[in-house]
Structure formats: C-alpha cells, structure tokens
Amino acid sequence: MEEKLSKVAQTLKPSPIQEISHLSQRSSTINLAEGFPDFPAPIQIKEAAISAINSDFNQYRHVQGICEHLAENMKLQRGLEVNPLTDIAICCGQTEAFAAAVFATIDKGDEVLLFDPAYETYETCILLVGGVPVYVSLDPPHWTLDRDKLMKSVTSRTKAIVLNSPHNPTGKVFSKDELEAIAGVCRDMDCLAITDEVYEYITFDMEKHISLASLLGMQERTIITSSLSKTFSVTGWRIGWAIAPACIASAIRNIHIKITDSAPAPFQEAALTALTCSPEYFESLRRAYEAKRDYIVNMLCSIGFKIQFKPQGSFFVFAELPGECILSDIEFVTELIRKIGVAAVPGCGFFHRKFSSSGLSLDGQSYQTRYIRFAFCKSDTTLDAAAQKMSKLVMANGVSSTDDSVGGSSPNVVRKISLEGLLDGGRPELSYIDSDELCREGSKGGKEHKAQGTMEINLSNPVSSSKLLAAVDMGTNSFKMLVVRADPNGKFLAVDRLKKPVVLGRGMHADDGTISPDAQQRAIVALQKFGQELQRQRIHHAKIVATSAVREASNKLEFLSRVREEVGFEVDVLSGEEEARLVYLGVLQFLPLYNRTVLTVDIGGGSTEIVIGKQGKVLFATSLKLGHVNLTEAFVRNGKLLELRNHIRSVLQESGLIEKVREIGFEIAVGSSGTVRSIENAIFRGYGKGLTNALVSFSGRRGWRFTLEELRTVAKRLCCLDDGGIKAARRAGFFKKRSEFITAGAVLLSEIFETLNIAEMRVSGYALGEGIISEILATTCSDYDINMNARWRSFVHRSTRFNSEKKMKSAVRCAGMARVSP
Missing domain, CATH: 3.90.1150.10 (Aspartate Aminotransferase, domain 1)
Incomplete structure (x- = not known):
C-alpha cells in the first residue's frame, strides 16, 4: 500500500x-534521550486541570484569558505591547504553533534559514509546504554564529529565519551581538523571524534570554512560538501559542482551527493558573x-x-x-x-x-x-x-x-573509556542499518543486522586497534583526509574523514599555470588543520599526495617547499597514470567487482582519470586535462557551453582513449568522484524532470546507478538554465556546495558516456583515498594481499545490504562467505 x-x-x-x-x-x-521531565508538575496547576474537568470544561473551547495573561507577561518581561485579541493564537503545543506559522507564511520555493544543528521538526514543516531549508552552521565547540556565513546564506528568496534560543540540542543562548546580526538581516532583507522560545526560563550562569522581537524594528516581523510544556513539566498537555503581527496571528488561528479546532479545554483552564505563577517559581x-x-x-x-x-x-x-x-x-x-x-x-x-x-x-x-x-x-x-x-x-x-x-x-x-572493551578495539556488534545510505555499506565492515523480531547475524570485525593510517589528497577543488584503522593483515575500516574546500586551481591561468598566493594560503591553512588532527589521533603512518593542480603548476617546487617549511609535510606529486591506478584500487575496496573488467571514471577539479582494470591489475590508465574546476573557469563562467562540448570532444578524440577502450573492452563502468555521486543523487531525486525539492523516498533507489538517457536529461537541463545552471541548481536545492562546478562536470561526464558508449554507470563511495591506504598497507604489512583484501571487503559490503526479514537468509550466506574468505 x-x-x-x-x-x-x-x-x-x-x-x-x-x-x-x-x-x-x-x-x-x-x-536521558527525550526532553520531557519525569518528575511531577506543580500541584496547583494539576489541581486546576482536575477542577476544569470536574466542572465540565470538556468541549471545544477558546479561553481568552490565556491571551490576556500572555500579553501582560510580554509587556512586563520583554517590554512588548501585544494586543490579546488580535496578536495571539493558542495552539496544540509549540510544535503546532510553529507548523501553523510556517504554513501561514512560507510558499513553495521560499528559502528559510536554519541554524545547524537544529531540531528536525523545523526542516520537516518547511519541506511540507515546499519551502527550501538553507542551513547556516554554528561553529563548534561553542556553537558561535559567524556573521559572514549568515550574510552569504541570504538571497533574494529568503523569506524567514528560524531561531531557537536557548538552543536544542547544544544549550547555547544566542548573544546580543548574534541576535543583532540576525535582526539586521531581517530588517535589511525584509524577511520574517520565527522563534522557538520554549526554554526561555531555563538559563544558567547569569545568561539572560533575549527575545528577538524585543530588538529595534523586530516585533512587526517576528513570530514568537512557545508553550507550557518545558516550564511547567506538562509536555503531554499540548498547550502552546504564537504571538505575531495581527494578520499573521489571524492566519495561524485559522489554520489551527481547520486542523484541530481547539487545544484541550481543561488544560487551557489550567494554563490560566500556570501563567500567573510568581517570579519565585521561575527562579x-x-x-x-x-x-x-x-x-x-x-x-x-x-x-x-x-x-x-x-x-x-x-x-x-x-x-x-x-x-x-x-x-x-x-x-x-x-x-x-x-x-x-x-x-x-x-x-x-x-x-x-x-x-x-x-x-x-x-x-x-x-x-x-x-x-x-x-x-x-x-x-x-x-x-x-x-x-x-x-x-x-x-x-x-x-x-x-x-x-x-x-x-x-x-x-x-x-x-581507556570503553563499552565493555568496545571503544578501544574492533567495532562492536551493531544494530539495524538503513540500506538507503550508500557509503555506510562500504565502510562499516562487520555489522549485526536485526530484522525486527527475527534472528541476529554476528559479523565479527577482524580489524583490531593495531594501526591508524591516514591518506591526504590535495585535490584541485578540495583537500581530503581519510583515517582508517588497519589490522596486521591489511584489512581496514574508515574511522574519520575530513574535507576542506581549497579550490587550488582557481585563478590558475593557462598562460602561466601558477598557483595563486591566495590559493596557496588556503592550502596551507587546510594542511595545518589536517596536521593537527594527525597529531591528535596519533596516526601511525600517513601519506600526503597532490594531483593535477600541483602536477601542472609552473610554481610547483616553490609551493611544495612552502608546504614543507610551514606544515612539515613531504608531498608526493602523483602522475596522472598513478592517480588513475590508485583510484581503481580504491573502487575495488567498495564494490564487489574484483573479477570483472571495470572501466573507472574519476572526475576531479583539474583532471579526469580513466582506468580499465581486472582482478586488481591495471590494463590501461590515462589522465586527461579535463577537470570540472578548470573547465568552469575557461568556459562555463563565460557562457561558452558549445565551446565547452567541442573542447571536451577534441581532447577525448586526441587522447587515444577511444581506441584503447575498444581494444580492451569493459563489462561495467564505475564513477568514483563527488561529481558523479552528485549527479546520481540529482537524477534519483528528479532534477532532470524539473522537480525543485528532495521529497523522494529512498526505497525506490536502483542500487546507486544511472543511465545515459538520465545523464543527458540532467546535462541538458543544467545547460539551459541561467548562468550555465549554477544559480538555478543552487536555488532548487540540488548539488549543494558543488553547484558552482556541476555544469562542467555533467557535460564532461555525458561526453565520456557518448564517446565510450557507456549505457549505465555504477557509483562508488571509495576512490583515491582508499587506494592510497591500500598502497600504504602493501608497503607496511608483510602479509598484505591487496586482491584478497578487496575480495574480503566485497563480501562484507554485500553482507551489510540486508535490512528486511525476507533478505536475512541471504545475509547469513554472505556473512559466512566473509568469514571463510582467505
């Protein structure tokens, strides 16, 4: 059904x-998971509820006295003049008040800013009306708001900002300066603020809650939502409210009436008692x-x-x-x-x-x-x-x-901290895993999967706590660091991943091919952070590699010398063919394709690596000077989309790639880059069909693959939109931070499909980083067999794919194969 x-x-x-x-x-x-008190509510408000029930206040009811008390409290505590007849809507808890506020103000396509991390209900309400959540990340460990991040997140389509202070889950109270920054955006962009103030009376260490509506020019553009639940320990009573400009409050009341008609009548009566509690109660x-x-x-x-x-x-x-x-x-x-x-x-x-x-x-x-x-x-x-x-x-x-x-x-x-020894050593026996998550299948190794009420599978993890290894990939677009834990036999599982956008190739012109000073500085900062993390995690062995941007730079030696002096890293600059080979080895750690002839395509910022391999051996490898960053800089930014296609075709024709592929052949095509993963994700979520959001069930996903026809549709749509598809793609919520370069990536991939006659491509969550790890293990573990390790990981990968009762027997068989594999 x-x-x-x-x-x-x-x-x-x-x-x-x-x-x-x-x-x-x-x-x-x-x-200690759920945010509801397990101690009694104040006796006087419980008695008021009992009295209301005994007095037969048990039918639909709107208790106006609540609004009068709320208006009085807002004036005394916040200095706000609130009309109790027009500016307040009583709802079934803060959750309904917030949802009704969103329904009353947000249209399809409107952007709403949220501060990340956030209570998940906010996003759900926005998506239900077709709005577009836009996240502004708070910076750990103190969860501070970066004003520049906030400003960069605002567009002409920003309709509202959601603010929860005190904050769930971090416990942060937004400072006056942070609130002024938010208020400034609301005033300058003429957008609304929807605040969740349910923890307003629960603050510590002399911190004081400041309502955003109390700042200059904000009352007329703020919707305050709150409730009795947290303050009076009555989360099940469902009495909440919204305080807003009259026209918005009226709309919220109408929505509330259409959905639930009224909040529970006896508890509305009890709320009259609660709202008249003395200041001593709150202290x-x-x-x-x-x-x-x-x-x-x-x-x-x-x-x-x-x-x-x-x-x-x-x-x-x-x-x-x-x-x-x-x-x-x-x-x-x-x-x-x-x-x-x-x-x-x-x-x-x-x-x-x-x-x-x-x-x-x-x-x-x-x-x-x-x-x-x-x-x-x-x-x-x-x-x-x-x-x-x-x-x-x-x-x-x-x-x-x-x-x-x-x-x-x-x-x-x-x-030493441990769950009966589990934190120090190998992974524990884990519970049910959702098969929707692409890369989690390939990285977690042994798991226990429990179909509800049925058998259990125990996949012992062979990886011990013996070694932590790291691979750092200095890419043209981003720098990435992968940390794995490996056993003496070379079997490994990823434990950490870091990524820093650097865009090393930005500003690198064909006439001089130099890495700009700004790009060098971004690189140094990113590598210094990686270095700190390597020290913190006490990495046993690390390898740092650079790819096309450094490989092609005329000032390569100067840049590498600076890295050595300021960071202490010795960088191995990979040739294009070596990069392609390592990408193939990484793919083998993720997909069960060891015995198949595989064509692997890895689109980077400065180059594209193509390799054909079988059973861990490279049959052919090449690196093409076609990357999504340099193609964007040279063609897309100038709107030269026809020239972009012609350039790609010319490079593919002159590379000798077509003849080699025809000569060797392949059974399966695999894409391993972030560009490929982003395109597959957009195809699945309907971007090619013109949808503007991601409200799609994962249950219909087809094993993380896509066809030539689907790729053509996406590439065509991107090329038809304004600015080569960049702005429209971002507005539609697709491609996230990759939107700047996705048009070039999609056109490049579609031309590769056409030229090499690829009908369908599978997607790998592993690539260069995992290939580097395999290379480290080959040189540091005397018993390491890269082919055996790939075979083992393929079995483990298969054994993590089962999450329904009817598939459990198949999962058991795969688990057994993983155990007996040499």
Missing part, C-alpha cells in the same frame, strides 16, 4: 529521538535545572566525554565522544542502551547533512557524528541511577579516578 502514500508522506521517517525512545522502552533503560526552576546541569556535566567529564561548551540554557548537554572512540554516535548510543542501560540521542539527527562512508557528512564535517545529546530534565533519583550505570564505562577497564572538571578529563580516561 505504500504506493498510495503521497511523496511527502513517504519521506517522513521516525526521528532518531523516537527510535531511541522505542528501543529504550523495549529494554527498560533509563531515558527556583532555573536553579534546580542549573544544579542538574552541573551534575550531569561533571559525571560525563569524569568518564571521558569532551564538554568544551557548558550549556547556557535548555535542559540538554551536547557531549562530544572521546577522541580515541572509533564508534559513530549512532553506534555508541546503540551500545549504551544494550550494554549499559542508558538511552541518549545520537547528535547526527540534529545535523541536516546526509552522511556518506564512515557515517560522516558529505561536506566533510566529521564532528557531526561525534556528539551525543543527554537530557537532564529528570529527577535526581533518575540522574543518580544513570550515573551509576554509566560508571561502568570506566569500571569496564578498571579506571577508578578522573578529573571531573569541564573539558578536563584525564587523557588516560579518554584513551
């Missing part, structure tokens, strides 16, 4: 918070939560969590996993529930990025899978019980003493 669902409904899945809550309820764990609430905040922060620090930012408000701690922990947040939380009996929320559920191999985000922000959210809105008894259980994280390894100051946990604790 799923085909009967709307496309929107098919995309709505349980949130990580819901899934963790269900899992914790089934296993009777202590729930005692604040002090109680501040004590709970200090308790849980000290407890988490004492067992090795990194808390560089002590929450300023709300009732959540966003704690970073120890540096030595090789688990992702999801893996850690799953084991925390199963082995310890405490539930928390994986932080990645609050970040909007989609994740690729190793569970890391496609934009390279590896920190997005390193945070766990703990809720401390619990009784002291509950928090004590959770602390006692979580002490096992230390006791499992015999660690008995720690420094419990914030951010000051002992290095020994961080190094």
Whole structure:
C-alpha cells in the first residue's frame, strides 16, 4: 500500500529521538534521550486541570484569558505591547504553533534559514509546504554564529529565519551581538523571524534570554512560538501559542482551527493558573535545572566525554565522544542502551547533512557524528541511577579516578573509556542499518543486522586497534583526509574523514599555470588543520599526495617547499597514470567487482582519470586535462557551453582513449568522484524532470546507478538554465556546495558516456583515498594481499545490504562467505 502514500508522506521517517525512545522502552533503560521531565508538575496547576474537568470544561473551547495573561507577561518581561485579541493564537503545543506559522507564511520555493544543528521538526514543516531549508552552521565547540556565513546564506528568496534560543540540542543562548546580526538581516532583507522560545526560563550562569522581537524594528516581523510544556513539566498537555503581527496571528488561528479546532479545554483552564505563577517559581526552576546541569556535566567529564561548551540554557548537554572512540554516535548510543542501560540521542539527527562512508557528512564535517545529546530534565533519583550505570564505562577497564572538571578529563580516561572493551578495539556488534545510505555499506565492515523480531547475524570485525593510517589528497577543488584503522593483515575500516574546500586551481591561468598566493594560503591553512588532527589521533603512518593542480603548476617546487617549511609535510606529486591506478584500487575496496573488467571514471577539479582494470591489475590508465574546476573557469563562467562540448570532444578524440577502450573492452563502468555521486543523487531525486525539492523516498533507489538517457536529461537541463545552471541548481536545492562546478562536470561526464558508449554507470563511495591506504598497507604489512583484501571487503559490503526479514537468509550466506574468505 505504500504506493498510495503521497511523496511527502513517504519521506517522513521516525526521528532518531523516537527510535531511541522505542528501543529504550523495549529494554527498560533509563531515558536521558527525550526532553520531557519525569518528575511531577506543580500541584496547583494539576489541581486546576482536575477542577476544569470536574466542572465540565470538556468541549471545544477558546479561553481568552490565556491571551490576556500572555500579553501582560510580554509587556512586563520583554517590554512588548501585544494586543490579546488580535496578536495571539493558542495552539496544540509549540510544535503546532510553529507548523501553523510556517504554513501561514512560507510558499513553495521560499528559502528559510536554519541554524545547524537544529531540531528536525523545523526542516520537516518547511519541506511540507515546499519551502527550501538553507542551513547556516554554528561553529563548534561553542556553537558561535559567524556573521559572514549568515550574510552569504541570504538571497533574494529568503523569506524567514528560524531561531531557537536557548538552543536544542547544544544549550547555547544566542548573544546580543548574534541576535543583532540576525535582526539586521531581517530588517535589511525584509524577511520574517520565527522563534522557538520554549526554554526561555531555563538559563544558567547569569545568561539572560533575549527575545528577538524585543530588538529595534523586530516585533512587526517576528513570530514568537512557545508553550507550557518545558516550564511547567506538562509536555503531554499540548498547550502552546504564537504571538505575531495581527494578520499573521489571524492566519495561524485559522489554520489551527481547520486542523484541530481547539487545544484541550481543561488544560487551557489550567494554563490560566500556570501563567500567573510568581517570579519565585521561575527562579527556583532555573536553579534546580542549573544544579542538574552541573551534575550531569561533571559525571560525563569524569568518564571521558569532551564538554568544551557548558550549556547556557535548555535542559540538554551536547557531549562530544572521546577522541580515541572509533564508534559513530549512532553506534555508541546503540551500545549504551544494550550494554549499559542508558538511552541518549545520537547528535547526527540534529545535523541536516546526509552522511556518506564512515557515517560522516558529505561536506566533510566529521564532528557531526561525534556528539551525543543527554537530557537532564529528570529527577535526581533518575540522574543518580544513570550515573551509576554509566560508571561502568570506566569500571569496564578498571579506571577508578578522573578529573571531573569541564573539558578536563584525564587523557588516560579518554584513551581507556570503553563499552565493555568496545571503544578501544574492533567495532562492536551493531544494530539495524538503513540500506538507503550508500557509503555506510562500504565502510562499516562487520555489522549485526536485526530484522525486527527475527534472528541476529554476528559479523565479527577482524580489524583490531593495531594501526591508524591516514591518506591526504590535495585535490584541485578540495583537500581530503581519510583515517582508517588497519589490522596486521591489511584489512581496514574508515574511522574519520575530513574535507576542506581549497579550490587550488582557481585563478590558475593557462598562460602561466601558477598557483595563486591566495590559493596557496588556503592550502596551507587546510594542511595545518589536517596536521593537527594527525597529531591528535596519533596516526601511525600517513601519506600526503597532490594531483593535477600541483602536477601542472609552473610554481610547483616553490609551493611544495612552502608546504614543507610551514606544515612539515613531504608531498608526493602523483602522475596522472598513478592517480588513475590508485583510484581503481580504491573502487575495488567498495564494490564487489574484483573479477570483472571495470572501466573507472574519476572526475576531479583539474583532471579526469580513466582506468580499465581486472582482478586488481591495471590494463590501461590515462589522465586527461579535463577537470570540472578548470573547465568552469575557461568556459562555463563565460557562457561558452558549445565551446565547452567541442573542447571536451577534441581532447577525448586526441587522447587515444577511444581506441584503447575498444581494444580492451569493459563489462561495467564505475564513477568514483563527488561529481558523479552528485549527479546520481540529482537524477534519483528528479532534477532532470524539473522537480525543485528532495521529497523522494529512498526505497525506490536502483542500487546507486544511472543511465545515459538520465545523464543527458540532467546535462541538458543544467545547460539551459541561467548562468550555465549554477544559480538555478543552487536555488532548487540540488548539488549543494558543488553547484558552482556541476555544469562542467555533467557535460564532461555525458561526453565520456557518448564517446565510450557507456549505457549505465555504477557509483562508488571509495576512490583515491582508499587506494592510497591500500598502497600504504602493501608497503607496511608483510602479509598484505591487496586482491584478497578487496575480495574480503566485497563480501562484507554485500553482507551489510540486508535490512528486511525476507533478505536475512541471504545475509547469513554472505556473512559466512566473509568469514571463510582467505
């Protein structure tokens, strides 16, 4: 019956918070995941609710007295004049108030700014009306707002900015300067602000909540949403409100009435009592939560969590996993529930990025899978019980003493912290994995997959904690660093990925071919950050390579000397053929194609590598001076799209590639670059058909591949849009940060398809980085057999693809093959 669902409904899945809550309820764990108090609500408001029920206030009802109390409070606390008759809408909780505010103000195609990380409901509401969420990332560890990032995210289509302060999940209270920056954008661009202020009374350390509406010129463009839930510990009563300019408040009331008619009548009556509580109640609430905040922060620090930012408000701690922990947040939380009996929320559920191999985000922000959210809105008894259980994280390894100051946990604790030995060594037995995630299949190795209520598969991970290796790829567009853990036999699993946009080829002209001073400086900064990370993770062996931009630069030696002096890196400049060979080896670590003749295409910023291989041996390799960055600079920016195609065809004809491919032949074509992955993703989400959002279910995905005809459609659409498709693609929400270069990449790939008669292409999540790792292992592990390792990884890859009961038997067979493979 799923085909009967709307496309929107098919995309709505349980949130990580819901899934963790269900899992914790089934296993009777202590729930520090969900943000609801487990202690009683104030007795006087409970008695008011009982009295209302006994007085038969049980029908549809709109209690005007609530609006009058809210208006009075806004004047006393915020200095805002609010008309209780026209400016307030009572709703079923803050969630409905926020949704109604979005429905009332956002049209299809309107852009809405969100601060990342964010409560996921915001994005869902925006997508439901066809709006386009645009994320402005807050900078860890203190989650500060960068004014430049904010300004760069604003366009002529920006309709509103969503602000949650105090902030879920980080506990941040936005500063006056940050609020002024947001207000300035709203005033200058004439856009709205929708605020979620449910934690307004829960602030710590002399921090004060400032409502954005109280700033100059903001009341007339701000929609305030809040509720009784958090302040009075009544999350199930569902009494919330929106305070807004009269015309917007009226629209919100109409939407509320059409959907639910009225909020629960007895609880509206009880709200009258709640809203007249004395100031002493709010201060005692604040002090109680501040004590709970200090308790849980000290407890988490004492067992090795990194808390560089002590929450300023709300009732959540966003704690970073120890540096030595090789688990992702999801893996850690799953084991925390199963082995310890405490539930928390994986932080990645609050970040909007989609994740690729190793569970890391496609934009390279590896920190997005390193945070766990703990809720401390619990009784002291509950928090004590959770602390006692979580002490096992230390006791499992015999660690008995720690420094419990914030951010000051002992290095020994961080190094030894373990879930019954799982954090130090090989990966644990993991729970159900969603097969929608492309690269997670290829990177996680052994997993346990549980079809609900059925058997379990135990895939022991052969990788031990013996070595951490790293590969740094200095590409023309981005610099990337891959960190893996490898065993003595050379089997490896990725544990970290970093990516820094450098655009080394920008400004490199054909007449002199020099890397510009600005590009050199960007490169140095990125490499210095990589160097710090290599030191922090105590990498056993690292290899740094440069590709086409450095290879072709006339000032290559000068640049490499500067890298050596300022960063301390010795860089290996790869030839085009060597780069192609390593890309092929990387592909073999991801796809089960060891015995097939594979044509691999890797489109980089400065060159395209094409290689044909079989059983780990390269039959032919070449590097073409066709990259999406240099083609964009030379042709797309000037609107010379016809010249772009002619240039690509000329290079392909003169390269001798066509004759070689005809001579050797191939069975399967594979694309391994970010460009190829972006194109496949856009095809799947309907970009070629003119759709403008990503509300598509992953369940229909066809194994991460696309056809020539689908590619033609995308390339044609990109070339027909304004500015070579760059601006329109970004507005439509496709290609993300790659939108600047995607037109050149799509045209180049389509010409390769046509020239080499490729009918269909598969997509690999691994490429050059994994090939470099294979090369390191070949030289450092005496027993390493690259062919055997590729075969093993192919079996493991297959065994992670099964997530339904009817496929479990096949998964068991694959697991057995992985175990017995030599």
